[in-house]
Amino acid sequence: MLWNCTETALRELLPEVLGEFLKRNPGACMCPRCVEDALALALNNLPPRYAATEEGVVLVRAELGQPPEKALLVAALLNALQQVATNPRHERGREPWFPTCR
Numbered sequence: 001m002l003w004n005c006t007e008t009a010l011r012e013l014l015p016e017v018l019g020e021f022l023k024r025n026p027g028a029c030m031c032p033r034c035v036e037d038a039l040a041l042a043l044n045n046l047p048p049r050y051a052a053t054e055e056g057v058v059l060v061r062a063e064l065g066q067p068p069e070k071a072l073l074v075a076a077l078l079n080a081l082q083q084v085a086t087n088p089r090h091e092r093g094r095e096p097w098f099p100t101c102r
């Protein structure tokens, strides 16, 4: 079993970063489809950090929690959210996955 710690770290940062992003972009669609698109974009722009054991995960996660690394993750995520918000991959108002999506 392999874990991509970058993905885990991004998912953990997500609520905080989403909140920040929505403050600056109140109209942005945040349905699961858009959020997963943004996560995929951000992950494609970040180096993967794999670990094969739980101990490895703990070590890598500690590194990713350090300010310079964390800042990179937050920046990549904000960037990706901006891209998806500017160009959502579904028609506005026609998102089937999530009824409150605008």
Ligand SMILES: [Zn+2]
Residues within 6 Å of the ligand: 029, 030, 031, 032, 033, 034, 088, 090, 095, 101
């Ligand atoms: Zn959406």
